[in-house]
Amino acid sequence: MQSLKKSLPLYLFMLPTIIFVICFMLYPIFYNIIVSFQDLTIMNLKSGDTSFVGLMNYIEVFQSDKFPIALKNTFVYTISCIILQVFFGYLLALFFNMEFPLRNLFRSLFLLAWMTPLVITGNLFRWLLDVDYGVINYVLTGLHIIDNPINWLGQESTALIAIIFTNVWIGIPFNMILILAALQSLPSDVYEAAKIDGANKFQIFAKITMPLLKPTLFVIIMLGIIYTFKVFDIILIMTGGGPVNATQVLPFFGYEQAFISFNFGTGGAIATIILVILMSLSLIYLYLARKEETA
Template sequence: MQFGPFLKKSLPKYLFIIPAFLFVVIFMLYPIFYNIFISFQDVTIMNLKGDKSFIGVENYRQIFQDERFLLSLKNTVIYTVSCIVFQLSIGFLLALFFNQQFPMRNFFRSILLLAWMTPLVITGTLFKWLYDVDYGVLNYLLIQIGLISEPINWLGQQSTALMAIIVTNIWIGIPFNMILLLSALQALPSDVYEAAKIDGASRIQSFFKITLPLMKPATLVVLVLGIIYTFKVFDIILIMTGGGPVNATQVLPFFGYELAFVNFKFSLSGAVATIILVILTVISLIYLYLIRKEESM
């Protein structure tokens, strides 16, 4: 094979790839590897521009011994599991509902998407007003219908702050789950349902024997995307509670943010970010394993 004709034929293809390759290397791979690198060093605001000493796994030892890390990990797991369970289940029910034919179906589906399309800054501020102890609509409605006798400080007390954040994120994430699951439902083959109907299968039997098994790959995709998106929550915590009260809504990403930009302990923050990366990588590998297992069946 002559090198000249091959280069002339293939060079334009590689020129199209180079911008995307550079973007991935500069803005994704380099920050990830640099973050992992500094997590094994002692980097603070004092030596950020100077020499940095290598300290091995000392940062990870400090992180795992920190009570705030353990609390943040617990809050992150509770937050992620609670949000995913309700987002996926309610989103699936709405997808089944909007998969039916009825007037103005597309209009109502578009209205529901507004919850997901609205910027989180606006959504977080809106729910912060709704939860307000003095003039919040939620307290007003609950008092009017007799469920509570006095206003509840939803975001200002430890017992309710995390729950209030979870409800907010569930409201945000339901449309995302609904639209993806609805797309998968509409792609299911209709002839399978027609054959099941001819054989005398009821709608409930068709749902459990046909719909759920065929929806398993799409559900796994939505589940993994939801876990990754929810696990790295930051902006809504910053807007609504700032991690308080008394670390009641402290989660891993916000804990890492405080270490880096409040306490200026960049190496400890890098260790937290690396731990988050490892957790999400493990989840992604489990997803790939399940997908390959599903395809091999």
């Protein structure tokens, strides 16, 4: 009883957070799962006259022509963005880990790409990639790299590449800052000992830097996957899922079903599928992280 009295203030301190999580996170998730098993459309939304349809919404999603395209595009987009963001973020982190004048200023300027609202960034890149007056086409044709302007966002073969390029530009500073913080926290005496023992730069990187950075990289990759997998705003602003579903991804597919076709049951099923995929990836991450700790 005495221990309960001592811990009661701690629970009261946590109460607002618990209420917030239940009301604004857990309840919407469970309600979405319930909706995914119902025939809920704009016609019966107000009356509440819904019926339980079991797995019919999921079957409808899996049988849709857009689903395999959206699933493939989502994984291609996510994997490409994560690889490029981590790679270039790591290179920039190595660069900014060195001492040189105005290092902090340039590091802050790089953060502007990540801090800028996505609506502004999406419209900026839509202008840069425009086929008629885009700066990128102007530079490429001026350097004679291409003969004619490319309709980056208007043709099926380049639209997804343009979206990936935009998101990579946004995400590089985030990865750079996290990796840079991890690099600056590495013990310097280990590197000094390795240099005394005659280790070259590649051996130091492979045997010291990468093993020490592995836990941080795991976290960065997992956060990046979750953030990138649920992409929606850039797609909506730049291409609207087109052309010909070239940039159709699962979150945008769910948005179309729920808020354009007003088929909330199917939209809920797609959202639940996304949740299951991300939870599976999170469980894989937790398993690998625990395995790494016990190794």
